[in-house]
Amino acid sequence: MKIEVDYDLCENHAQCVFAAPDAFRMNASDELEFDAEVDDSLREDVQSAADACPVQAIRITG
Numbered sequence: 001m002k003i004e005v006d007y008d009l010c011e012n013h014a015q016c017v018f019a020a021p022d023a024f025r026m027n028a029s030d031e032l033e034f035d036a037e038v039d040d041s042l043r044e045d046v047q048s049a050a051d052a053c054p055v056q057a058i059r060i061t062g
């Protein structure tokens with residue numbers, strides 16, 4: 001599955017990291033990093049991350 005994050009919207013609050021730590025992480029500068037393509041087994045976690053994002057910056061595209 002494929003993930004996109006709109007960095008113009010993202011405010012680095014990290015709710016997505018708590019919901020799907022295998023796909024999203026904060027780097028040393030406290031900025032979001034994520035895997036653009038992850039295994040389908042993470043779909044539920046990534047959907048939870050998208051639902052939890054307060055600015056709806058996460059889109060599942062595939």
Ligand code: SF4
Pocket residue numbers: 005009010011012013014015016017032052053054055056057058
């Ligand atoms: S939850 Fe949304 S705003 Fe927060 S870090 Fe993740 S993508 Fe960015």
